[in-house]
Amino acid sequence: MPQITYIVDGASTTVDADGSSVMHTALRHDIAGIxxxxxxxxxxxxxxxYVENGPLAALPAISVAEEExxxxxxxxxxxxxRLSCQLPVAPTIDGLVVRVAAEQA
Amino acid sequence: MTITAPHGITGPRSDLDVFLDSELLDPWAGYRQLRDLGPVAFLDRYDMYAATRYDAVTHVLRTPEVFVSSEGVMMNDEMNQVLRGNTLCSDGAAHDASRSVIVKPLTPKALRPLQESIQVEASTLVDRLVERGRIDAATELAQHLPVAIVSNLVGLPEEGRERMLVWASEMFNCFGPMNDRTINSFAVLGEMMEYATTQAVPGKLKPGSWAEAIFDAADRGDVERDKCPVMMIDYMGPSLDTTIFAIGNAVWYFAKHPDQWDLVREDPKLIPSAINEVLRLEAPIQAFSRYVAVDHEYEGVIMPAGSRVITYYGAGNRDERHYPEPDRFDVRRNPTDHLGFGAGPHACVGMNLARMEMRALFESLVPVVKRFELHSEQRALHNVLRGFTSLDVTLHV
Incomplete structure (x- = not known):
């Protein structure tokens, strides 16, 4: 299973990407700030x-809706x-490192 | 092209009459029956598939290259012709182009400046209604913000605007299969389309309004000029009844479950979660549909090209495979992934505004109203919408 690292307030957490998206995986693992x-x-x-590291080329392009x-x-x-809901989980994103934005809503 | 049964139907079938009055008024047992048959089941009475499990509904909505919208998302082809080319009924680049225009005033950033005036309007309304005590929450409480604020922002000419509530509701009835409800509503729909074509035009629209921005986009060449009337329907249709019904549904649930209202009163931060929970339990729009563009297999069921599948938001939202104890109202559940706003590229473009209106209203109610006492209610009998036409309640302070 691919793994994703989330950086929240400077602290890193690496989890199995068992959700359908980077957002969904974060919710499943109670990553703060999403x-x-x-x-x-x-x-x-x-x-x-903020996508900090990992297989950047494996990520889909930003759609019109995401851009807005x-x-x-x-x-x-x-x-x-990026919006993490627009980053689907696939074997190719193994090793992705994202920093969760401090302010969301 | 009419909706007909595809050749060689495989997979589960059902002869349940999902549009019978009694099913529309109380659909939950029927939904469960369909979910238990399989991920999708063929409805023999309507010659369409029904996707009712949460995973099946989201699969259809999130696979737009197979389940297309450009052949219409309604359940009869007359209506699919009427709205051809609007944002709701388009795919790919054409959808991107018109959605970009429609979404502009509805993004979180665009809505931020409106928040304060919506809060003030909500609190003034609540003060007025609390003074009265006994009110019709389905009209007096639920209709005010959408009618007073949203209609103004959309900016259609005053003349005829009073018909808008009727038009929007009748238009959604025409989303159903060709039953009596749909046939009767078509007459009123004609009035709405006439208004969209002859009255909602430059010169008559409020300057700087959302509706005018559609024509500005056409002038820039971002969308085709002849699409402007059907794009008006993107605003005129869903900006009223859906939010209105959602507000009424919330009041009904809080009246029926005072313990849950107490929880929200103790911790008003639960308001967004409670709103999501109401939208999950009672999706104001219960179902749309998609056209199957290419043969597609989902969990062993083959849906042939040319068939149509009804996407039951209301049934997916009560799928016990996804939500434990799905019929229980739990304001702490916070089901952000509910299908009350749909999902995928066609997810409700007005959801931020709808949430803002609902939050403002309940934030105003929480500090003053201790109990909603329900005396009587009248449910709307409608092909796709779910909500109340009247809710006789006393607001206890």
């Missing part, structure tokens, strides 16, 4: 993460900003 208010539909910008929501994040948007 609110996911809209349930994973790219509608709320409360699962904002990334304009709405409370923590500043950066080059590596």
């Amino acid at each position: 609110v996911a208010e809209c349930g994973g539909n790219a509608m709320c910008a409360t699962c904002h993460v 929501m990334l304009e709405c994040t409370l923590s500043p948007r950066a080059e590596n900003s």
